[in-house]
Amino acid sequence: SLHDFQRICELLASTSAANRTATILYALGWTHHTTGAQTIRAAAMLQLLLGNIGMAGGGVNALRGHSNIQGYTDLGLLSTNLPGYMPLPSEKQVDYQSYISQITPAALGVNEVNYWQNTPKFFVSMMKSFWGDAATAENSWGYDWLPKWDRLYDVMTQAELMAQGKINGYVVQGFNPLAAFPDKNKSARALAKLKYLVVIDPLVTESSNFWQNHGEMNDVRPADIQTEVFRLPSSCFAEENGSIANSGRWLQWLFLLH
Numbered sequence: 001s002l003h004d005f006q007r008i009c010e011l012l013a014s015t016s017a018a019n020r021t022a023t024i025l026y027a028l029g030w031t032h033h034t035t036g037a038q039t040i041r042a043a044a045m046l047q048l049l050l051g052n053i054g055m056a057g058g059g060v061n062a063l064r065g066h067s068n069i070q071g072y073t074d075l076g077l078l079s080t081n082l083p084g085y086m087p088l089p090s091e092k093q094v095d096y097q098s099y100i101s102q103i104t105p106a107a108l109g110v111n112e113v114n115y116w117q118n119t120p121k122f123f124v125s126m127m128k129s130f131w132g133d134a135a136t137a138e139n140s141w142g143y144d145w146l147p148k149w150d151r152l153y154d155v156m157t158q159a160e161l162m163a164q165g166k167i168n169g170y171v172v173q174g175f176n177p178l179a180a181f182p183d184k185n186k187s188a189r190a191l192a193k194l195k196y197l198v199v200i201d202p203l204v205t206e207s208s209n210f211w212q213n214h215g216e217m218n219d220v221r222p223a224d225i226q227t228e229v230f231r232l233p234s235s236c237f238a239e240e241n242g243s244i245a246n247s248g249r250w251l252q253w254l255f256l257l258h
Helices: 002-013 036-050 067-072 097-103 114-135 142-144 156-164 184-191
Strands: 023-024 060-062 169-173 196-200 228-234 242-245 251-254
Touching: 002 169, 023 036, 036 060, 060 228, 097 142, 114 142, 114 242, 156 184
Parallel strands: 023 060, 169 196, 196 228
Antiparallel strands: 242 251
């Protein structure tokens, strides 16, 4: 109601004070919404106006769906990303100079803070970690050894290609497409056009059982689904050494549980 809306606005506005702050938390309900990007941007603008950015307990924070999703992002596991939030070169960026000049932002104003002007240094550090002494200035730090992408292959494109019958097999590890893709019904129809689906996860997921009929919850005809599903086990976080990071810049090293 209008009364409830006004009450919420007054409550949030009251955090614009030296002794108060507020945080805005969001999840897939916003990111998958038709106007999700605009909604999240509006939340950021609102927090800036209230002075709740850069404050302890403030900000706009995403609630991630899986453990260590932030760590996956840092590693650059998107199809067009490299570790450290640098883009993978495209086929149009034929040499190192054209690539590095296009991805390194220039300052827009005098004395403007421009952290990403250090992109060339980040790139060299990454290539040195990949190739060691073999990456030199003479061979552009091994730029030619990097794969070059021709088109986007993000999850949205993958779902569309599956729906068109242009993908035969799909391997998912620690990922639940039916829960992560925006349109669950379309995603289920897309998975049904695969020849095989490999699910690597410590737990049963909706995606691994998408072919099963569960009444109104998942009203499908298994006989009409051609996809052969393989479920493979995987370890969980307590079964191996490794790091976990979150979007609050919290980093922890976990040891194998004996």
